[in-house]
Amino acid sequence: MTRDSIRGSSDRGILILTSLAGSPKHGYALVKDIEDFAGVTLGAGTLYGALATLEKAGLVEGLPEEDRRRPYQITPSGREHLRERLSEAARIAGIGLRRMGIAPVQPAPAAVIPAAGAPS
Amino acid sequence: MSRRWMRWLLLLYPRAWRDRYGREVLSLTEEMIRAGDASPLRAALDLIAVALLERARVLVARLRSACAWSGRTPNGPAWVAPAWLVIRNLVFTVVVPGLGGVWLPWRLLTSHGRLPSPVSWEALAVIAAGAAVYVWCVWNFAAVGQGTPGPWDAPSRVVAAGPYRWVRNPIYIAALAVVTGEAWLFGSLRLLAYAGLMAVFFHLFVTGYEERTLSRRFGRSYLAYRRAVPRWIPHV
Numbered sequence: 001m002t003r004d005s006i007r008g009s010s011d012r013g014i015l016i017l018t019s020l021a022g023s024p025k026h027g028y029a030l031v032k033d034i035e036d037f038a039g040v041t042l043g044a045g046t047l048y049g050a051l052a053t054l055e056k057a058g059l060v061e062g063l064p065e066e067d068r069r070r071p072y073q074i075t076p077s078g079r080e081h082l083r084e085r086l087s088e089a090a091r092i093a094g095i096g097l098r099r100m101g102i103a104p105v106q107p108a109p110a111a112v113i114p115a116a117g118a119p120s
Numbered sequence: 121m122s123r124r125w126m127r128w129l130l131l132l133y134p135r136a137w138r139d140r141y142g143r144e145v146l147s148l149t150e151e152m153i154r155a156g157d158a159s160p161l162r163a164a165l166d167l168i169a170v171a172l173l174e175r176a177r178v179l180v181a182r183l184r185s186a187c188a189w190s191g192r193t194p195n196g197p198a199w200v201a202p203a204w205l206v207i208r209n210l211v212f213t214v215v216v217p218g219l220g221g222v223w224l225p226w227r228l229l230t231s232h233g234r235l236p237s238p239v240s241w242e243a244l245a246v247i248a249a250g251a252a253v254y255v256w257c258v259w260n261f262a263a264v265g266q267g268t269p270g271p272w273d274a275p276s277r278v279v280a281a282g283p284y285r286w287v288r289n290p291i292y293i294a295a296l297a298v299v300t301g302e303a304w305l306f307g308s309l310r311l312l313a314y315a316g317l318m319a320v321f322f323h324l325f326v327t328g329y330e331e332r333t334l335s336r337r338f339g340r341s342y343l344a345y346r347r348a349v350p351r352w353i354p355h356v
Contacts (some may be wrong), residue, residue, distance in 0.1 A: 027144060027145075027147075027148035028148055028152070028155075031148070031152065041157055041158070043152075043158060043163060043165075043166025043170075044145050044149040044152055044158075044163060044166065045145060045163075045166040045168075045169065046169075046170055047145075047148065048141045048144065048145040048148070048170070049170040049174060051141070052137060052140070052141055052174075068147070069144075069147070070144055
């Protein structure tokens with residue numbers, strides 16, 4: 001995934017939802033996880049701006065604070081939204097790759113995806 | 121070391137946002153600076169940019185609700201709704217064409233002293249024609265679509281009556297006629313240049329904003345209208 005493909009506020013939302021799809025995370029864990037799988041480091045303001053939008057839309061929710069940090073988790077409607085957006089993106093990616101004569105990328109085996117969780 | 125300036129930056133955020141997320145965003149900023157994920161400068165710029173965005177969001181929401189308020193039909197006797205429609209259109213006419221077609225040209229003409237004396241009285245006919253077309257358009261917007269020419273309080277349906285049968289943007293044409301007529305009346309090149317700028321702005325606004333918004337809002341009925349009627353120059 002290139003830097004350009006994840007610009008724009010709705011794509012930030014997708015990055016956050018993707019990260020939370022694995023497990024609930026607090027702010028710093030989210031930043032680190034997104035950095036790992038997408039290669040961008042979101043700023044603190046950017047992250048919370050997008051989180052606030054997602055929370056208002058009912059796609060994520062804040063959990064009670066643990067150790068002075070508040071974890072966020074994806075809601076059922078957040079999962080549904082993510083599923084729709086990702087399938088649509090995958091469909092278009094498939095068409096584009098086929099038209100360029102490139103075989104669609106097979107999904108990576110689950111073991112390769114780094115375990116989501118606390119920051120290192 | 122960084123706590124104080126971050127608190128100041130937080131004041132840029134809307135109150136509700138700050139109350140809910142302020143503490144969390146501050147501790148994340150500190151954590152990222154400490155861990156070397158972001159320089160203090162980058163963190164500050166990020167906080168400022170998002171604050172402006174959140175402020176703009178609040179402002180847009182407020183404007184939206186104000187427009188919804190002005191466009192709703194008030195309760196009361198049967199004459200209240202038409203009277204409110206007339207008031208909205210009068211306010212629009214005084215504010216928008218009043219500023220752009222009278223006040224600003226007057227400022228441009230008098231910036232070097234007194235108002236110059238008119239040189240070509242026949243230009244009055246052009247100004248009057250422009251004004252008449254404007255009134256005719258406003259009448260149609262109000263009678264057919266119960267709205268005003270303002271994009272924030274627009275008609276509730278596609279208006280294809282009156283001058284809108286021949287061209288899609290008669291109000292802009294009327295405005296250009298009035299200002300060009302004023303330039304001719306006073307023989308003012310500055311006013312003519314102002315009219316030129318207006319024309320460029322109108323074209324960009326119509327193609328870049330209005331046509332997109334209208335096709336999103338009215339869909340098929342607007343697209344059919346757009347196919348049938350030209351944007352600027354009427355079919356002869």
